[in-house]
Amino acid sequence: MHYLAQLLSAPELSPGSALVRLLLAALAGGLIGLEREMRRQTAGLRTHILICIGASLLTLRSIWMPQSFGLDRGDPTRIAAQIVSGIGFLGAGAIVKIGNNTKGLTTAASIWSVAALGMAIGGGMWLPAMGALVLILATLTLLEPVERRFFPGERIKLLQIWYDESTADRKRIDEALRAYGLRPQSIDAFQSLTKKQTRINILVKVPINVDIERLFKAIKGTGKVLKIQMQEKY
16 A cells, blocks of 8 residues: 555656556546436546546656656646646537526536546645545535525526416416416416417526426416416527
């Protein structure tokens, strides 16, 4: 164990120490990538492993170059700076905008964090890197239930309700929506004399964790409902 710790933190690089650091980078990236893979995110197991190994290898190279060629003024931070700026392109690829909602920000942040882990491991900071790995995994796995419980997100949706003739009750509709945490932003009505139907269009903010089935049952109790439709508002 002591010999392994020396390989991970030795200031002078050897083929053995470089290989051990790359293997540790693969393990660290794989643990975070596995969590993302289990959640069916755009960047999963292989992507995170490759990013962590690549960042670690580039950091190793930036250390090895001055050491190998005896350059007293070699700057190992130059390659590290390029890793930090370049990883942003990969992170941006994980972000997807759907209507008024943005997805993939957490995965983009995990990509950035994995690159930092690889750089730290490649630079011999294996103990802080392992501490950061634990914190990253805890953030991804343990804090999500807390976030959903105390900071529920909202999505803007278009809710359309069709009623038989003029049976729509605006007051009962508003009460049903607010009972499930929905916040109406605007509302308008359209009446068809030929079909004898009334359509209510409501632009509403919907909590992510709302029970749609129970919500629709509550809406059906506001009048003679013929049809209910809810869709993303683009």
